Amino acid sequence: MQQLLKSYKMDTKYWIERWQAGKIGFHAIEVNSQLKEFWPTLPVEPSTPVLVPFCGKSLDMVWLYNQGHPIVGVEISEIACRDFFNEQRLSPKVSTVKNFKIFESEHIRLICGDFYELTEDLLPNKFAIFDRASLVSLPSDMRTCYARKIADLSPSGTTMLLITLRYAQNIMKGPPFSLKFSDIRGLYSDSFEIQPLKSINRIEQLKKFKERGLQEIWEESYKLTRQL
Numbered sequence: 266m267q268q269l270l271k272s273y274k275m276d277t278k279y280w281i282e283r284w285q286a287g288k289i290g291f292h293a294i295e296v297n298s299q300l301k302e303f304w305p306t307l308p309v310e311p312s313t314p315v316l317v318p319f320c321g322k323s324l325d326m327v328w329l330y331n332q333g334h335p336i337v338g339v340e341i342s343e344i345a346c347r348d349f350f351n352e353q354r355l356s357p358k359v360s361t362v363k364n365f366k367i368f369e370s371e372h373i374r375l376i377c378g379d380f381y382e383l384t385e386d387l388l389p390n391k392f393a394i395f396d397r398a399s400l401v402s403l404p405s406d407m408r409t410c411y412a413r414k415i416a417d418l419s420p421s422g423t424t425m426l427l428i429t430l431r432y433a434q435n436i437m438k439g440p441p442f443s444l445k446f447s448d449i450r451g452l453y454s455d456s457f458e459i460q461p462l463k464s465i466n467r468i469e470q471l472k473k474f475k476e477r478g479l480q481e482i483w484e485e486s487y488k489l490t491r492q493l
């Protein structure tokens with residue numbers, strides 16, 4: 266437990282420093298294509314808020330917002346939160362609740378702070394979840410804690426669209442880390458029903474990974490439904 270806590274603290278510092286240094290190669294300049302393909306097939310009404318854990322300044326939030334969803338992102342870096350609103354030409358209201366700084370404009374609320382400290386009272390009663398580049402940003406010893414937090418916060422019936430990556434972990438070190446279907450099952454099958462959706466080899470689009478020695482990198486999507 267002590268070890269887990271130690272690496273976890275290193276991790277928040279690691280990400281804050283990456284944002285400070287502008288090392289944000291994970292930030293995609295296009296909306297994720299599997300989000301666009303599969304979100305409309307999910308049983309999620311357009312008025313349902315979407316929780317985006319570890320949200321960065323992702324443009325996927327803008328796409329979800331444009332589908333009608335209020336957005337609740339959670340992000341440790343204040344730089345990421347401020348950049349998001351600046352780039353969207355929005356002037357957020359800023360407030361403080363517990364250990365969190367909350368940036369809010371229109372129906373987009375970015376909760377700046379540690380996701381593991383998030384409590385239910387900061388979330389809507391009902392929401393869907395979108396996870397791209399969040400679970401895969403965690404080394405294996407930290408994933409259980411993240412998945413447990415997601416399950417604890419999610420009311421029964423919550424739908425999650427999860428996008429992961431799978432590649433030869435012995436060739437390239439993460440982050441992002443490689444996850445197989447069996448890893449997803451190990452993390453979530455106690456609390457969620459899991460349906461694999463699609464697997465696409467992205468090596469031609471993700472050239473930086475080709476340069477790091479990979480011959481294939483599979484972007485995989487899953488629909489998860491929170492059980493009772």
Ligand SMILES: C[S@@+](CC[C@H](N)C(=O)[O-])C[C@H]1O[C@@H](n2cnc3c(N)ncnc32)[C@H](O)[C@@H]1O
Pocket residue numbers: 276277280281284291292293318319320321322323339340341342345378379380381397398399402
């Ligand atoms: C790989 S990035 C992915 C960002 C976003 N999902 C995207 O698609 O661009 C992971 C993000 O999680 C944030 N993060 C890491 N640990 C966190 C924590 N404990 N609480 C909240 N955010 C965290 C990092 O600052 C970083 O922006």
